[in-house]
Each structure stands twice: as C-alpha cells, then as structure tokens.
Amino acid sequence: MPGSPHSHDAPAHVPVLLQPLLRAVAPVHGVWVDGTFGAGGYTRGLLAAGAGRVIAIDRDPLAFRMAESWIGDFAGRIDCVEDVFSSLDCHAQDVDGVVLDLGVSSMQLDQAERGFSFSRDGPLDMRMSQSGRSAADLVAELDEADLAEILYVYGEERASRRIARAIVRARAQTPITRTRQLSEIVESCLPRRRPGQSHPATRSFQALRIAVNDEYAELVGGLEAAERALRPGGKLAVVTFHSVDDRIVKRFLQARTDTGGGGSRHAPDRPQRAPQFTQAIRKAIGPDDDELAANPRARSARLRVAERTDAPPGQSDARSLGMPTLKGG
Ligand SMILES: C[S@@+](CC[C@H](N)C(=O)[O-])C[C@H]1O[C@@H](n2cnc3c(N)ncnc32)[C@H](O)[C@@H]1O
Numbered sequence: 001m002p003g004s005p006h007s008h009d010a011p012a013h014v015p016v017l018l019q020p021l022l023r024a025v026a027p028v029h030g031v032w033v034d035g036t037f038g039a040g041g042y043t044r045g046l047l048a049a050g051a052g053r054v055i056a057i058d059r060d061p062l063a064f065r066m067a068e069s070w071i072g073d074f075a076g077r078i079d080c081v082e083d084v085f086s087s088l089d090c091h092a093q094d095v096d097g098v099v100l101d102l103g104v105s106s107m108q109l110d111q112a113e114r115g116f117s118f119s120r121d122g123p124l125d126m127r128m129s130q131s132g133r134s135a136a137d138l139v140a141e142l143d144e145a146d147l148a149e150i151l152y153v154y155g156e157e158r159a160s161r162r163i164a165r166a167i168v169r170a171r172a173q174t175p176i177t178r179t180r181q182l183s184e185i186v187e188s189c190l191p192r193r194r195p196g197q198s199h200p201a202t203r204s205f206q207a208l209r210i211a212v213n214d215e216y217a218e219l220v221g222g223l224e225a226a227e228r229a230l231r232p233g234g235k236l237a238v239v240t241f242h243s244v245d246d247r248i249v250k251r252f253l254q255a256r257t258d259t260g261g262g263g264s265r266h267a268p269d270r271p272q273r274a275p276q277f278t279q280a281i282r283k284a285i286g287p288d289d290d291e292l293a294a295n296p297r298a299r300s301a302r303l304r305v306a307e308r309t310d311a312p313p314g315q316s317d318a319r320s321l322g323m324p325t326l327k328g329g
Helices: 018-025 041-049 061-066 068-074 085-090 106-110 135-141 144-155 160-173 179-189 202-213 215-229 243-257 289-294
Strands: 031-034 053-058 078-082 095-101 230-240 302-308
Touching (some): 018 041, 018 095, 018 230, 041 053, 041 095, 053 061, 061 068, 061 078, 061 106, 068 078, 135 144, 144 202, 179 202, 215 243, 230 243
Parallel strands (some): 031 095, 053 078, 095 230
Antiparallel strands (some): 230 302
C-alpha cells in the first residue's frame, strides 16, 4: 500500500464501512470518483489502497474548504469538483470505480448553523449545496397539503396532516426560521416520547432534508451517472443509511444485473438483453462487530457493490425502483 489513510494530517472523522468497501472492490487502481467527498475519508482510503487519482465531488463547498489543511499533501492526485453526483459523468469518463456514501456528513450535522439538526438551534436551512430553496423557504411557502405530503411520503410521518396544520397556524403568527421553532411545533403535535424512542422531530426533519436536497432523484441520477462513467470492469460501491435508499440501490442493481430472460415458461417471452452490471456478492454488507463497537453510528449502514459490463446504459423507472414520489412529480 502506498501509505496509510492516517499518514497525513487528516481529520478525526471515522468513515463508515471503509475497510469492507476497500476489500469488496480490491484491487484498487487507476482513476476513481468519490461522489460524496464529505470529510474525505473514502478519498484518502482509496488513494492509500492504490488508486492513482480520485475525482472528488461534493455539492457542499464547505467540504473542500475544510480539507484545505491536508489536501495539498496529495497534490495532483485529488481533483475537487463542487457539483451534484448525478452529474459525475460530466467530470469523469472510463473510470475504474465510483463510490457514493449517501446522506449528510457528521460535519454538516454537527454545525448548528447548517440547520440539519433538531437538537441544536440554528437557522432552518438544510441545504447541502448552500444554494437554492432552504427548509425555511419550504416551510414558509408550501401550502398545507403539500407540506403534509412531504412529511408523509419522505418522512413516513403518520401525523403529517396534524403537523402541517400546526406549521401553517404557527407561521401565520411568526415566520418559522429556526430549527428549534420547527422542532417545538412538531413536538406539540405528537405524544410525549417514551424512553428509547427517537426524537419526535426526526421524521419531519428527515422529510424536509430530502425535499430540500431532492435526495431520491439525486440517488437514481447518481446511479445512472455512475453507469455512464464506469469503464467495463469498473466497480460501483454505494453505502446507504436508510432502508428506502438501500431499497432503491438494491432494485437498481437487480434490474441492471437481470438479463430479462427467465421467469415463468407460461409468461410471454421477455427480450434477452445484456446486463449492465454483475454482482459477485448480491447481499448488502453491514458493519462487523468491531466497527459497531468503535462507531455505533454505523449500525444501519449498508454497502452494495457491483461491476460494470460493456453493455450500453439502461433505462430506470422511479416506481419500479421503489422511489417515494410526490404527486406533483
Ligand atoms: C456521509 S457524507 C460522506 C462522508 C465521506 N465518505 C467521508 O469519508 O468523509 C456525504 C457527503 O455527500 C455530500 N452529498 C450528498 N448528496 C450529494 C449529491 N447529490 N451530490 C454531491 N454531494 C452530495 C454531502 O454534502 C456530504 O458531504
């Protein structure tokens, strides 16, 4: 190995499932895309494992600013690109691998002023890219039915209508601009939390974050962009934290590894087509006991890995991927 991920002045961030990922995509060489640079843990891990160069993408400009203290140590081996990963194929072609580690970084979550956290008061923002409509804008502008739909579809919040009604009532008195305001409104609509239950605002905050960052469309777009960018034999590795995200990745890979043949001999013949990916391991890989003990946040992390074939890219259909979609589109 050309060096360890800790040989440079790296932040103390612990990347989730990094070692299982590196094992699953070994041997690592050539050019890789890290579509979710974050604190750079995967990028450093890939370079240490043998990648010659990493095209590091993040939609959050702050991610690259935070890496300024160490990124120069890898001069010429990391290209930083501020963009969404659904456009990754505009920045890289014929690459040897693509990694996506979905969700918010702990850096984003821990900074109150980014507005992702219900437990730290801050502006109600939640924009990873720090541009476009913020959570405060959605909460101020959407009508009650649209708010309820977002809470229900993206947050699986059963009290969605009650919460949307309370938001509309509260914003008529005072604009809702702080995370604490929203969190208190949600709490006032739900029964008191029992020990061991998650915070009552968890689902509503998740729903707004998904809407603000258009996360499901980004995920499907990212998988398709990776498919367009990978060379035959190139590896795709995706880490998710939520079952809905994992289901989308699983169904995408199922569809892309299926030849379209088989099925019932009584069913009409489906045309045979070449699969875009193969999968040596079909099951999702989770953290082992050591990683769980060291990092309980890894509990729900799931890794899926696939290898690109030379078949042309396929088509996706949001519904068959199980992507939650709002009625409006
Ligand atoms: C969980 S963190 C990645 C952590 C990283 N693997 C590490 O080791 O430090 C996710 C990062 O992906 C970024 N991100 C999320 N969705 C994105 C998208 N659609 N396009 C580009 N970056 C995205 C977030 O801004 C965040 O920095």
